[in-house]
Amino acid sequence: MVVDVSGLPWLTVLCLVTGIAPFVLVGVLARYRGKPGVDWFIVSLLFYGGWCLTYGLSLFVADYELRVAFETVSWMAFLCIGYPFLGFALDYTGRSDLRKSWLFAALGVGPAVGVALVATNAWHGLVWQDPTIVRAYDAVLLDYAIQPLGFAAASVGLTYSGIAVLLLLDTVLNYGPLYRREAIAVALSPLPPSVGLIVWWFGLGPVDAVNWGVVASLPHAALDAYAFVGKNMFATSPATRRVADETALDTLPDPVVVLDESDRVVEFNDAAARVFDGLSTDRIGTPVSAALPIEFPGSDDYVSVSGESGRYEFAVDETSLSDPRGAVVGSTVLFRDITDEREREQRLEVLNRVLRHNLRNKLTAIGGYAAQIEADAGDPELSRWARKIGDSGDELVAIGEKARTFDSLRQTDVTPVRLDVETFLADVVSDLTADYPEARIDTRVDVAGTVRTDPDLLGLALRNVVENAIVHDDSDAPQIHVSARESEESLVIEIQDEGPGIPEQELAVVADGVESDLEHGSGIGLWIVEWSMRRLEGDVRFESTDEGTRVTLVVSAETTVELPPKAETNGHK
Template structure:
């Protein structure tokens, strides 16, 4: 006898399900792939048992196969939910007691169907009927069966909700996959509901037929949407790993100040493993503030200093739902700042004052009758002046860059003239020209003046006995280029390269510190410096973002160099 079209469709469904299982095995290292493959195999077994049952005559064997098939359908739901958890990056739930508890009703129901398919708590009445499709079993659901059916639909709703949540919070990359999984699952869910309503007829295996449609849609996810190659679980697991492995402590605080999540570093910093569930008010009190709005702040705990900041967390509608509280151990930074403050005071007062005394003694030695003493006095005076200049530059760096002040509108030509004119007077042997068109720019005038003065001073120092220096300006792509040109051999490479690399180096004279000042100043302005030097001259270009294009850049390589064997 030729099998019915339903049986043929079910056999094709089995082939497709096993094909998907084989593909899943190839990608078994991907999150969700193993459970996806096991789900397809279990579904294929369920469909195979259904086909075998349809071929049987009415009797105990047919009833037993129906019980096995129905039990397998409940286990399919368990594996489906496990796959959804793994697929969405919630694989930690699979090994928790909560997943076992959620699966217990379905596993227990499956066991009952396996052992006693016609037991009265599950079904009230069972009838076997021979139809053109085969021998079907009509069952009137009992009390436990109704509870199981309702629970199955609840599990499907939760699973589909997790998929939707993952896509909404993630990337559009997974929308196609999510739609395929969602529609496929809905097909089998609706089909199972129609079976309860005895549509199209009592006992017809519509749910198993729906598995065929589901397999096609899931095949589209595999072949058309890169499922098993790219899954949202990787992003979810990565975000969780980043959160847990951050060097800073992070807490998630609800709007009602309840702490709902804390990473290991936060628990270590605060010495409390039970932060989750506590009120953040107690924590804020320890920090010395009364509300999250009072942050950022620094506080002491167990002899260390911490910086606490808060950032709002909003939902997809832009509404506040809580805050992320970040805690950073700034003890090394605070101690370093204290050391620098002490050293700065020493440099500002003690060293500079002592150099003034040394310079006075050296100048007296220069007028000594003994030529050797006079020569040593001249050398000492020169070194004392260099050291005094370094001290003055260090003080100026500290004063200007630590408190640069706000940006403002400045007349560029006036700023350049105010910087260049005193330098030209100090170097009467030099020819200093400016080529600046009158224009107004928004920048930090104090820092820009400092950077420009150092660039011009370096040009005057390295450009020979009668240097020619030109200061020009040009605009391009929202940036202002200030260009300092000279006709000398250029700044020695030995002074430029350490600053390009961002490495500390010995300061043999004030120009080295001046280059550091240029580097730090341009970073503060959000700009870059390019040094282009050949044997016929050098060119220092300071590219300054203006207005809305300005932002401070912490990059240590603010200076770049194009040198051709100069200054060696």
Template sequence: MSLSPWLVIGSLLTGACSAFLAWYLRRHCGQPGVNWAIVTVLALAVWSVSDGVSLLVFEPTLRLVLETVSWTGMIGAGIAYLAFALDYTGRGPLVRSTGFALLSVVPAATIGLVLTNPLHGLVWSGFRLDPVFGVATVSYEFGPIAYIGLLSGILYATAGTVLVLETAVSYGPVYRTETLWVGLSAVLPCLALATWLFELGPYPQLHLTTIVFLPHLALDAYAIVASGMIELNPSTRRTAQRRAVEDLSDPVVVVNTDDRLVEYNPAAGSTFDLSEAHLGEPFETVATVDLETTPTNRLVTDHEGPESAEFTASVSELTDPSGARVGYIVVFRDVTERRQRRQQQTVMNRVLRHNLRNDLNVVSGYVDLSIEHTDDETIEAYLKRVQSDVDDVLELGEKSRALERTIEALDTSPTTVSIRPLLASLEPGERGRSRVRTDGASRLEIDVPVDLELRTHERVFRTLFANLVENGFEHNDGDSPRVAISYVGLADGMAVFEVADDGPGIPEHELAVLERGEETPLSHGSGLGLWIATWCATALGGEIEFDSGDDGTTVTVCVPAATDAASGSRRAVTRD
């Protein structure tokens, strides 16, 4: 069998497949990239069908008309494919930009010159039939417009291919396989078109590009029809990433490795008075902040204006696919009001605690004197009740001050803490709690490995367990109160401890308040101890659970077992 039927059949089959793909895509009109994909495959259908039919036409005038139609589809396919790639990969606004309109001038002008070529001959000249393999191939001399139009189409198609392949690399397995095939499938037709344009090979008049499009269309059909490429387009993810930063109320800036401003969101623009003119400038000079690009949270100050503003700056490294550092993303959070409010609260708390402590100490002294000078047992009982209440209020003040110091400790960096010595220091006789028995009858048992270490906030960790231990002793009226702290091990990256006592258990209404997470006028706990323990566990990124009954209470405490950044090993050592 001669080659000529296959040349015709190949081109017509490409045209039929293109038309089918356009018909299938119509149900997805409006989704990112779909409209332009339809334009692309329709241009390819026009190109392929006219090319296939023209191989059977030996009448010169009609053959010239078909060649003109073929060129129209050929020129239009490249710019349409670039528009598809931009829209599909989440860069749709670029298609509607002035820049893209300027790019479209070249193919539009080329098509106009192709249609009017008999008048000027700028696209080709010397048009003639030059049959090969029994089909009506033609030869002509390319003019400068032909090279400009076709090379720009190849360039646009190549740019679109790069965009699609970039998506395959950047957006993970959800899109990788489909976009990879679609991107690579456009390479072979571009090579075939370039071969024909530069008249390479033994039969330069033979134009095989439309036939080479068959595997391209097959891969496109697989990606679009079989794997749901259109439904899972990366435009959603790219748009979400862009909007997540643009709509963020916190200022976000991107700087390169030299700390020069590369990008910023609207919040950063308004906060630091940034504009496009500041891009490329050192960020510290345009924003008047002391910035240190180390991956951490730290306090920075904006010195611009009559009043300084304070921010916490969270810095994250930007790396390219090879892992090389290319810049930093800095997220600022305005903490000016929060810090001022904390300062005000701190001053008020200290003043109140100081006055309360002084006044209540005076009251306590007078109560003691009154007890010594009365012989009335009823009055003495009343005074002792007053003394007990005064002690309670003084203890609440001390706990409030300890809690304030604990909260302040959260602003410091975690350190590596040896857990067993810390817990052993909570022995009843060493803690100085006025309401806990220190006659030797109280026992604190520690079952924790000697070499157990955690990277944590030491003061917060200590306050957490100190309040649990105190609670276990304070409310136990037995002859020999016992509290035991044991290390259970690691679970889901958390170090698990248990604090068990043999007391009467925690009242149900107090546990209900802790589970509900808020105090109410009609339902409240008897003190701050369990609240402080719960807050500390949460502040450390952990959690706490209470299991209480008539025979005692077991508190399960889970705190993060930090990972060593250098070695990746766990600092928490599990027991054998």
């Protein structure tokens, strides 16, 4: 039963506004043409606006033939909305490969068939039958019975829109807050007109002839305007992150294997396929122990791999993968190529052995022969040259000893202990004055209590700094000042000499971190200082002053103030 309600033509005005809004939005979005999904979304809006605007204009048309023609055009536009909306969702969420596929092209057949059926409905009546003009809300309405094929044709577009909504919701779940509000707004926008269509199709509204889907489209326009105008949704796109996620594995130079919770292979990159012989797509879903031609290690372990492409050494790092809810769903195994690093370590070990043993033994023998020549030579000039040979050999032996000492410390863990700074400095100075009795080394300590640090590494650094200051001082009695103080949570040790200081070339090499044939130091002392402080997570600074060179060692050191014991009171105050 149709109720004719007189009054303002609110229905007509609402439908016209709803029809005009998409075209206004199209004008706003035109500046984003070419960005992922924009062109498809504009096409969808044009069809949406055509559906609503044609329906709104038809509410003025009382001529039967013309009114049916308006309804036909409105239906044709409606059937074409879902397909470009799905194209938008695929492009916007980074699935343009699917949008360009034959499958997506085939999906266009559904709307095309629906449009053809609507256009020829006057001859076969498969979409609707018995159209009758009725009036309600001061509008001219067309009442008819939608046929099963008409519902099917409409359902195709709605299904496409539903898939698009799911893709956008997937973006919300997987890409965090960056696109969340915008994607939610667009995902919710089809809901009001969809509910309105259900009300119209099943006669749940107050007037059966009113297309409540058009009436409920105003919230759709408002949500789209919020996302695309208010939030600049197309200024950024989740397609960037999705493409990055999909290509990230293959862009990594090191092999990566992705495992599920049961340690089965679910993905791997090109580098892994090259290195691990036999690893191919048919291994997906198999246990990693069967997929990789190695005994799978645990995290922080090392493996050696030999294959057609050569022999590799890898450090293994396994990281858990969690879904947006925080549940662990698998792991990523990174095989970091350390082949070159291992080769360098092997070369260093060999050179270190040669330096510590072979070269040291030979130099000791050379020193002995030089001393014998100096003692037996009757020629003073020959004795002087023999003494120089012996001194040079001793210097090389000393360099080897320094390298041996640091290497032994490098192979052990940093071991912080409690130490009294004044006693610590006194022990270091005592060792140095024993080796260099001509040097004058004074100390000053402004540290209350003890500090916690590694005395071996700190002592090695301090000895090498002071020794460098002594050997580069040409005076008969080199003067060195060593002071220690607290600075916030750090121990600061300053070494000031009064001589010419450490040569700039020596300091520049350490500061740059590299040596070359043209720019290099004369020894290993300053390098040992740098390496020792780095292991202590400290810092070393060099400064040229009017008095000479000031070297500052800064190391984080927990300070504990030790208070003197309380005096016995024997019961008296």
